[in-house]
Amino acid sequence: IAEVRLVLEARDVSVQFGGVKALTNVSVSVKAGEICGLIGPNGAGKSTFLNAATRLVNYTSGSIMLGGQPLEGVGSREMIGMGIARTFQNLGIYGSMTVLENVMLGAHHRFGGKFAQAIFAPSRIRAEERSAREKAMAVLEEVGMVELAARAAGSLSYPLQKRMEIARALAAEPKILLLDEPAGGLTHGEVHEFGSLVDGIRRKRNLSILLIEHHMGLVMSLCDRIIVLHLGRNLAEGTPSEIKSNDAVIAAYLGK
Ligand code: ADP
Ligand code: MG
Numbered sequence: 001i002a003e004v005r006l007v008l009e010a011r012d013v014s015v016q017f018g019g020v021k022a023l024t025n026v027s028v029s030v031k032a033g034e035i036c037g038l039i040g041p042n043g044a045g046k047s048t049f050l051n052a053a054t055r056l057v058n059y060t061s062g063s064i065m066l067g068g069q070p071l072e073g074v075g076s077r078e079m080i081g082m083g084i085a086r087t088f089q090n091l092g093i094y095g096s097m098t099v100l101e102n103v104m105l106g107a108h109h110r111f112g113g114k115f116a117q118a119i120f121a122p123s124r125i126r127a128e129e130r131s132a133r134e135k136a137m138a139v140l141e142e143v144g145m146v147e148l149a150a151r152a153a154g155s156l157s158y159p160l161q162k163r164m165e166i167a168r169a170l171a172a173e174p175k176i177l178l179l180d181e182p183a184g185g186l187t188h189g190e191v192h193e194f195g196s197l198v199d200g201i202r203r204k205r206n207l208s209i210l211l212i213e214h215h216m217g218l219v220m221s222l223c224d225r226i227i228v229l230h231l232g233r234n235l236a237e238g239t240p241s242e243i244k245s246n247d248a249v250i251a252a253y254l255g256k
Contacts, residue, residue, distance in 0.1 A: 005032040006065070007176045007208040008053065008084075013062035015048050022048040023232045025062065028210070030176060035202055035209045037223035037240075039216075041252055044229040046212045047089055050178050053210075054086055055079060067175060083175030087165045087182055089212075095154025099145060099164055100136055102153045106171030107132035107139075132171075139167045142204075143197065159190045163197065170201065176208040183215045191215050195222050220244065228252070 008030040015023040023045045030036045038046050051057040053064055055071060064071040066082050074082065085106070094102055108128075140146045143163050148156065153164060162182060169177055182198070183191045195218050202209055213219045219226065220240040228236040228243060230252040236243060243249055 006030065007032050007067060008210065009065040010049070010053060011063050013049070013052055013059045013064060015045070015052055015057055015059050021232055023052065023059070026229065026232070026234055027062075028053075028227055028234075030208050030210050031225075032208055033202070033206045034224040035198075035211055035222050037219045037226035038210055038212045038229065039214075039219055039226060039243075040229035040235065041255070043231075045232040046229055047180055048232075049229070050086060050180055050210075050212065053178065054084060080172050080174075083173075084178065085169040085172045085174035085176075086178035087169055087180060089180040089184065093153045093161055093165065095152065097153055098149065099140065099151050099153050099156065100133070100149040102164055103136040103139055103167045103171050104132045106168035107135040135173075136167075136171050139171045142170070142201070143167045159186055159194070162186065162194065166197070166201070170205075174207070176210065178210045178212075180212045181214060182211070183213055183218050186215075191218050194218075198222060 006029045008028070010026065010028045012025040012027060013023055014021070014025055026045065026049060028038065028049060038049065040046055048057060052059045053071075055074065066079070066084055069082060071079070137146065137149065140149055143166060145160065145163060145167060148160065153161065156164065166182070183194050186194060198209065199222060201207060211219065211223060223240055226238060226240055226243045227234065228246075228249050235252055236246045236249050238246065
C-alpha cells in the first residue's frame with residue numbers, strides 16, 4: 001500500500017522558554033495537498049510550533065521532517081530552498097517599499113544567499129533579479145494585485161496587505177505554506193474572500209497548507225483535517241465535523 005506522503009512530519013516536539021514548557025511532545029503532520037488546521041486557545045503553543053518548524057526557536061526534543069528530510073542541522077535560510085514558506089501573526093511588510101519589491105523579497109529568498117556571485121558573476125545576479133521580478137509579477141497576477149505592483153505597500157488597505165503577504169510567501173515557490181492567523185483583523189466579508197483566495201491557490205498549486213486560525217468558520221470550511229493543541233500538548237485531531245463535536249475541545253475553548 002502506498003503511504004500517504006507527508007510534507008511536514010513533526011514528532012514529539014518539545015520547546016522550553018526558561019521555565020515555561022511551551023510545547024510538550026507535540027506531533028503535527030501535514031499531507032501533500034491538504035489544508036491542515038492547527039487550532040487551540042490562546043497560549044496553546046501554535047505560533048511556537050510554527051517557529052520550531054521554521055527553526056526560529058530551538059526544540060529540545062523530538063524530530064521534524066520536511067519532505068522526508070530531517071530539519072536538524074538545516075539553517076533557517078536553507079529552509080526556504082527546502083520548500084517551506086510562512087506568514088507571521090503580525091504583518092511583516094515593508095511599508096515604504098512597493099508591493100512588487102515586497103513580493104520580490106520572497107522570490108529572492110528562493111535563490112539563497114549567493115553573495116559571492118554578486119562579486120564574481122554580476123551578470124548572473126542581474127539575471128536573477130529579472131527572474132525574481134518576473135516571478136513576483138506572476139504571483140501578483142495570481143492573487144489579483146498586478147495593478148497595485150507599484151504602490152507603496154504601506155498605503156494598501158489591511159486586507160490587501162494580508163494578500164500581499166501570501167503573494168510574498170508564494171513567490172518562494174513553497175511546497176508547504178504555514179499561515180499564522182492570516183484572517184486576524186479582517187471583517188466577516190473579508191474573511192470569506194480570503195478563504196476563497198487560499199482555497200483557490202491550494203487547488204491550483206496542489207500546495208500543502210498548515211493554517212493557524214482563530215476564525216472558526218474559516219477553519220471549518222477550509223480545512224481537510226484539524227489538529228488541536230491545548231496547554232502545549234496535542235488535544236485532538238480529526239475532520240472539522242469531528243472536532244466541532246469533540247467534548248475535550250469544547251471544554252478547552254470554554255476554559256475548563
Ligand atoms: P499561541 O500561538 O497558541 O497563542 P504561543 O506559541 O504564542 O501560543 O505561546 C505558547 C506559550 O509559550 C505561552 O505560554 C507563551 O507565553 C510562551 N511563549 C511564547 N513565546 C515565548 C518567548 N519567546 N519567551 C517566553 N515564553 C514564550
Ligand atoms: Mg499565536
